[in-house]
Amino acid sequence: MAPDSSKTPRYAVELALLAALATLWGASYTFIKLGIETIPPVTLIAGRTIIAGAVLLVILRLRGITLPRDAASWRNFAIQACLNSVIPFTLIAWAEKSVDAGLAVILNSMTPVFTFLITLVWSRHEPTTFRKMAGVLIGLSGTCVIVGAQAFTHIGQELVSQLAVVLATVCYAGAAIFGRNFKDLDPMAPAAGSLVAGAAMLIPVSLIVDxxxxxxxxxxxxxxxxxxxxxxxxxxxxxxFRLIRTLGSVGTTAQAYLRAPIGVAIGAYFLGERLSSSAWIGLACILVGVALMTIPRREKAPVPKLA
Structure with a gap:
């Protein structure tokens, strides 16, 4: 059957938005690198959460959606904030004082791998397949190549910073799993609520420390x-959140392996960064590992039965 030509332009729009999402998230590491030149990490991230949370609240208001007001929801927002913004945002911003933006985006692309590992050990709500296990092993090998190269060279600030990015990646994985607690809310509500909660945590720290x-x-x-x-x-x-509704969760995860090379390219163009040979090897391993875990297997067409 020929594809429905009326759906082709709409699908092209969704693919363009997918590329835009990968670009926006890939660019965040370069924005952070430029921001921390004169703004301390905690204050930079406090400003990020305040502004982003305010913008999302305006969007929710325009959509006629209100945030829940019960204590249980805001307790969950606070936990999500710690896992998805307060801790990982701050760790990455601090790490980029000594780690290139390109290397940070490579290490942070391991989120699907750590999500799978936490799921395997803790919640076990997804099936374990050979393909996913292969992706985990290859992705972890890439991280070991990057971090291990620094460890064997010398132990210093850069190694600690790389480990901080890895810890931030583990936090993002935990946030992805904990986010299942918000399935009864509009998807943008926990994003806004967690950013507001994160800003409430970071503002006092910024005022005291910076x-x-x-x-x-x-x-x-x-x-x-x-x-x-x-x-x-x-x-x-x-x-x-639009792509979650149009492409589905599986299709939207494609940004995970688009984001890394785009982020590296942005860092190279605007910051003049160059990756080491070990970083290139690690990038290749991580991209292959994440692709194995996120790209769905193509189902074989059923063989027609003879009449």
């Missing part, structure tokens, strides 16, 4: 913060 009124951020850092909050967080979330 005293932001004493800072003198550069114009490039302020623009990077705005881009990070508006484009790589608010707009990216809006696109993500």
């Amino acid at each position: 005293r932001p009124w004493t800072l003198s951020p550069s114009a490039s850092s302020i623009m990077a913060l705005a881009g990070l909050a508006v484009f790589s967080t608010s707009i990216a979330f809006a696109i993500y």
Whole structure:
């Protein structure tokens, strides 16, 4: 049967949005690198959550959706905030003081692998297949190549920073699993609620640790913060939740293996970064591992029975 030509333009739009999502999330690491030049990590992430949360609240208001007000929901929002923004955002921002943006995006692309491992050990709500296990092993090998190369060279700030990015990736994996608690809410509601909760946690820390009124951020850092909050967080979330509805969760995970090379390319173009040979090998392993875990197997067409 010939494909429905009326659906082709719409599908092309969704694919374009998928590429845009991967680009926005890939660019976040370069935004962070530029932001932390004159803005401390905690204050940068506090600003990111405040601005992004405010934008999402406006979007929810325009859609006529209100956030729940019960204590249980906000307790879950707070837990989600710790796993999905407060801890990982801050760890990555701190790590990028000594780690290239391109390397950070490569290590952070391991989220599907750690999600699978946590699922295997803890909730076991997804089937374990040989294909997924192969993807896990190959992806972990890529991470070991990157981090191990630094460990064998010398133990220093860069190694600790790489491990911080890996820890942030584990937090993202935990957030993906904990996010199942919000299945009764509009998908954008927990995103907004968790960002608001995260801002409430980070603002006091920023005021005490960084005293932001004493800072003198550069114009490039302020623009990077705005881009990070508006484009790589608010707009990216809006696109993500649309794709969940149109392409489905499996189709949307394609951004996981698009984001890494796009993020590396953005860092190379705007920051002049160059990857080491071990980083290239690790990138290849991680991309193959994530692809094995996220690209669905093509089902064989049934053999027609003879009359």
